[in-house]
Amino acid sequence: xxxxxxxxxxxxxxxxxxxxxxxxxxxxxxxxxxxxxxxxxxxxxxxxxxxxxxxxxxxxxxxxxxxxxxxxxxxxxxxxxxxxxxxxxxxxxxxxxxxxxxxxxxxxxxxxxxxxxxxxxxxxxxxxxxxxxxxxxxxxxxxxxxxxxxxxxxxxxxxxxxxxxxxxxxxxxxxxxxxxxxxxxxxxxxxxxxxxxxxxxxxxxxxxxxxxxxxxxxxxxxxxxxxxxxxxxxxxxxxxxxxxxxxxxxxxxxxxxxxxxxxxxx
Numbered sequence: 001x002x003x004x005x006x007x008x009x010x011x012x013x014x015x016x017x018x019x020x021x022x023x024x025x026x027x028x029x030x031x032x033x034x035x036x037x038x039x040x041x042x043x044x045x046x047x048x049x050x051x052x053x054x055x056x057x058x059x060x061x062x063x064x065x066x067x068x069x070x071x072x073x074x075x076x077x078x079x080x081x082x083x084x085x086x087x088x089x090x091x092x093x094x095x096x097x098x099x100x101x102x103x104x105x106x107x108x109x110x111x112x113x114x115x116x117x118x119x120x121x122x123x124x125x126x127x128x129x130x131x132x133x134x135x136x137x138x139x140x141x142x143x144x145x146x147x148x149x150x151x152x153x154x155x156x157x158x159x160x161x162x163x164x165x166x167x168x169x170x171x172x173x174x175x176x177x178x179x180x181x182x183x184x185x186x187x188x189x190x191x192x193x194x195x196x197x198x199x200x201x202x203x204x205x206x207x208x209x210x211x212x213x214x215x216x217x218x219x220x221x222x223x224x225x226x227x228x229x230x231x232x233x234x235x236x237x238x239x240x241x242x243x244x245x246x247x248x249x250x251x252x253x254x255x256x257x258x259x260x261x262x263x264x265x266x
Contacts, residue, residue, distance in 0.1 A: 002121040003113055010125040014091060018129060021087045025133075026140050028079045033144040036070050057205040067145070067153050068161070072227040076165065077208075081201065081222070084133050084169045089194040091129055092176025095122040096259060097189035119259040123177055123252050130173050134166040161230050164237065167244035168225045172197050174251025181255035181262070221247075 035041070061073045096119070138158065145153050179192030200220040207217035217223040224244055229237030 002124050006121045014129050021083050024083050029140045030144050032074045057208050076227045088173040088176045092180050093189050096180035097186050100184045116260045119256040126173050130169045138162045164230050164241045167241045170248040171244040174248040178251045178255040181259040
């Protein structure tokens with residue numbers, strides 16, 4: 001159960017940050033998809049050839065054979081990972097830890113609403129925001145593609161791809177939510193909620209470069225998100241998505257359990 005009044009209030013609190021992130025996603029998605037033509041692809045491929053390690057670090061590869069392959073190379077290695085992750089970090093911290101540090105969570109918890117209901121409501125807000133971001137990104141992609149490239153895309157593959165993306169960001173949101181529930185100080189909540197995903201992404205960048213650093217991929221959960229594997233219909237990619245969804249459920253449940261027993265001494 002959730003508190004409808006609290007849910008509505010917190011969803012309104014997400015609007016400003018959501019607008020900013022959506023605007024950034026719209027800009028990058030529209031620009032990248034508009035570059036899907038022979039001349040622009042040659043220019044982007046030349047950047048990969050000049051700076052192979054840097055481009056590989058953010059998942060960008062040359063010689064994309066299809067529109068979806070092109071999008072995976074230039075959107076799903078950095079843009080659609082980083083900006084929703086930033087949203088998860090900022091919003092996840094604001095939903096619990098920020099209230100506790102300010103002391104306002106005490107009055108909220110004193111209301112005739114169970115603690116687990118408060119935590120479940122805040123979780124529902126974060127999950128709703130993440131789902132909206134991924135759905136919005138999908139719609140923007142489809143609209144940009146429909147403007148002259150409608151014959152270049154299999155919609156079912158894009159939906160499967162973004163389902164995998166959704167599982168990743170729900171997992172990241174779970175980390176941020178758990179950190180917000182565990183720590184009463186915002187600085188520690190941010191250090192946990194932002195530090196772990198950011199560190200994992202840096203490890204993934206190192207692994208993308210290849211060579212001896214490639215083994216680092218076994219130490220970061222970003223490896224479980226395999227866009228190319230999803231497009232190829234690989235079972236391992238589907239298994240990675242299932243693991244992320246299961247992990248997200250565990251993290252959110254743990255966050256609610258911790259908050260339900262938390263000493264709100266403020």
